Amino acid sequence: MGIELEVRKGESVAEAAWRLGYIWPTLCWGQADCVVCFTKIVGGEVCAQPMEEVESDAIRFKMPPRLRTDRTVRLACQLKVTGDDLVVEKRGVRLVEQEDNNMISEADESVDESERERS
Numbered sequence: 001m002g003i004e005l006e007v008r009k010g011e012s013v014a015e016a017a018w019r020l021g022y023i024w025p026t027l028c029w030g031q032a033d034c035v036v037c038f039t040k041i042v043g044g045e046v047c048a049q050p051m052e053e054v055e056s057d058a059i060r061f062k063m064p065p066r067l068r069t070d071r072t073v074r075l076a077c078q079l080k081v082t083g084d085d086l087v088v089e090k091r092g093v094r095l096v097e098q099e100d101n102n103m104i105s106e107a108d109e110s111v112d113e114s115e116r117e118r119s
């Protein structure tokens with residue numbers, strides 16, 4: 001099953017996922033340190049911004065050897081996009097359960113409004 005994320009200008013793929021309420025695996029929350037956020041580009045690679053040094057160093061020094069040389073591997077916390085066609089693969093990405101984030105969405109509030117109007 002796939003999900004579609006709207007990634008804002010200057011935002012990484014993982015940051016977009018976190019902003020939109022998804023769990024994207026991490027231990028360092030975007031510091032290019034844990035490499036847990038790593039993802040594989042499976043399509044639209046022309047829409048991926050080239051790696052900067054912090055990302056390439058993390059991949060070179062912290063990734064397992066079999067992934068270091070895979071040119072489709074990127075750190076989602078550093079991966080920025082330039083177009084709509086980038087497709088990446090990542091296990092463990094899912095929407096945060098409502099009970100987990102303890103937040104009320106606008107949709108929840110509008111339901112409350114309509115219920116109030118009926119009573």
Ligand code: FES
Nearest residue numbers: 030033035037077
């Ligand atoms: S979130 Fe830790 S390296 Fe990307």
